[in-house]
Amino acid sequence: MADMMSKISAGIERAFASRGFAEPSVEDLRDAAGVSLRTLYKYTPSRADMVLAALENRHQRYLLHVFDGLPDDTEEATDAILVRVGTWMATETSHGCLFHAAVAADPNSGPLRELLERHKAEVASRAAAATGVVEAEAELLVIIEGLTQAWPLRGDPAVDAAKRLGHALRVSFV
Template identity: 75%
Template sequence: MTDTMTRIAAGLERAFAARGFAEPSVEDLRDAAGVSLRTLYKYVPSRADMVLAALEHRHARYLAHLFDGLPDAPEAALDALLDRVGAWMATETSHGCLFHGAVAAEPGSERLREVLGRHKAEVARRAADATGLSGHEIELSLIMEGLTQAWSLHHDAAVASAKRLGHDLLRHEPA
């Protein structure tokens, strides 16, 4: 990805995260991207492409936030991972999951459903690999998705509860 495209995608991600998918006008998105309208359309020729660029940027940032520099020990990796989900919720996503929001804004879009599915599957797979829970991607997905939904109501208590569930899963995994 070129520097210009990265800058555009970052601006689009910020705009959609702050204002949803229906509200920002193309002019608002252009301003958020910090480029001319011509440059914006050169890199992302449609609003649908703008949404996809924002989601791809978000995906890369989320993966880096969750998985870069995790501890090697499964229990420590699980705790760090769930702490990082809580930190992401506190700082990045006060309106909920951007991927789910995109699908909710355009429920008939197969492209958006595919991006959502790919994002969630990769997060679950990498979480399973990092915690030694391969084969338990669905359970980890439920724990992490539950945390993202409960966080806005319960904050640190939601993180603590997710950790308890994750540790229960680790205890029941055969060595």
């Protein structure tokens, strides 16, 4: 059962990431998930559930991509996190944060807003722990979010700028 949910979540995440939240029809999402319409609705009974499942899948993948196997050295970890965010932007989406896009598409959805807040809080917490500046969660999140928003406009130079900001932050807090 968990394997089927993972398959569905991964497929619909790809569809939403490449086409946005408004464009893909339920049939498109079914095709992306590689399941029957009945199976899609069994695991995700509404379009809102489909969006949440896709974002939960993305949340887990993002955390693994950015934070798994970081260097023990906190300065190296800082650079690695920011480089990995840039790589994520280059390979997974070049349009900005999918979580923010989902909330923008349905601004009155409490569950979407809660998922966005949980995702960002976990990113900030993990970044602070990995970089050794636990008192700078908010600042680290601003740097990561800034990189996410600047990457579509600047690409790799945005990563370099974020790394400089990360180093300056470490100097001011360590």
